[in-house]
Amino acid sequence: MRTPAGRARLSFVKPLEPAQVETPPVSDDWLHEIKYDGFRTQIIRDWAGVRAFSRNGHDWSARYWPVVAAAEKLPAESFIIDGEMIAPEPDGRPNFHAIHSRMTWNAELLAFVAFDLLYLNGEHIRPLPLIERKARLWNLIKPAKGIIQYSEHVEGNGAAFFEAVEKMGLEGMVSKRRHSSYRSGKMDTWVKTKCWDVGDFELLGIKREPGKPVVALMAKEGKYAGGAAVALPNGLRERLWQRVQEGRAAKPARPVPIAFAGDVEWVKPGITGKVRFLRGEHKLRHATMHSFRED
Template identity: 45%
Template sequence: MSLRFIKPMSPTLVEVPPTGPNWIHEVKYDGYRTQVAIERGTARAFTSTGINWSSTYKQIVGAANDLAESAIIDGEAIVLNEAGVSDFRSLRSAMRWSPGRIIFVAFDLLHLNGVDLRRLPLLERREHLLELIGAGDGMIQYSHHVVGGGADFYAAVDRLGLEGMVSKRPGSAYRSGKTEAWLKIKCYEEHDYEVAGVQRKPGSAPLALMVTRDAERRYVGSANIALTKAMRERLYQRVQAGKGTPPKGADKVEGEWIKPGLVGRVKTLKREAKLRHATLRGIREE
């Protein structure tokens, strides 16, 4: 029987890591969720939505061809930067210019040599995975974990400048879709930026367009608007008044620009040159 793409099991986003010994914790790698399927010495790589990206991940596919007669491996395609940290922007660049830098970090095994492993406990599946790929540092690598100590693990991840962590129930079966048996916790920080405008498109949530609070007023990206009703009304009063101009670096951004002077408190992923997974949480007058 031909192996088909399996919809991934997806962690639920939470604010703080779980406590207690009945959780294992892994690094959350900053890349593209990827599924590698192997059949009769030929491997294929799929995106999280089932699109065949084997031509994009040629080196990964080549390294996977001889791992098993058949297997489905779940993991993340990443690129490591100079500090040895997974870097999403470097991954996007490598996909076009240097695909040999892309590696596959595997964290789950769904099928192996004709056997469906999804009903097995997570730790048992991971034991089979480690036996299959080994603990080396080649094109396909194993995602190591620790047992318990979620708060300490999060502190270490944050200190190392990583995107976050994923916590999993060690006895969990693999069930496609979102689950609370897997949790993801990201490393955020909050900063003040100037609100330069708002982007409103039919069918999409409105976004606040943010710039630096200096003479340069450099565009740093957009943030989802998570304001109280009163704050949201104040923001849209500013938008209706208009009188703003596109800031530096936002020449291709469609926005309704407002007059300078409105400061926004933004929660965003740490150590990013521009806003990522950001939310506007408060506003005040300069």
């Protein structure tokens, strides 16, 4: 198709990235949404049709073809929608571990959760207040219960919303100032609060670096899972050091990144650490080891 004179295609907009915080904001100036565990995606429609872009601006339209086809039916000539591509379970919860296989074999089982509208029918609406952009988004995609969904929100009561998200076993929440405009990059007008999990991990070794906390390198189900800062009380810490000395190994019990070669005191299998970590991450992040046991 030839480009109409003077009409370039709509361009990908670099996403707004929420800052991470420990606790959600409490004032009534904030809207709160579920943080969906998937792939940030931008759906763009212009004179030549619909395309779907990844977080970094790569065209993934072929991978998301059922969502692209559904977006073609929305009642607008042009739009840019910001959202998250997820692999929903029957109860609606996103399953990140299923998203890759669905992209390859069952793309019709994906869903796009829309949470912002940046452009509509020739108008750049990023300067408008969030609450107005979301109203226009709802009018565009309602009832939004199928392959294209709408990210519901609550106003205020951030602490109560976070408690509900945590009880449901979800990854976390995103809070957004109701009157904020949309600007690319990391902004404190959007903040994310993630839930914590505690689990058992196999200790592979101890990494020490001058001036930095001691880090326990961990594995889960036979695969390297990441590092956790050692946060043991003094007596338990000394016992761990003794156990590490007694169980030294020449190499790790599981495959690990090459970058760790020569930097770590590897240990033989038999130590399990109790680790607190951010939920929804695919490697340990902001993790701490609070106890251990010898199997």
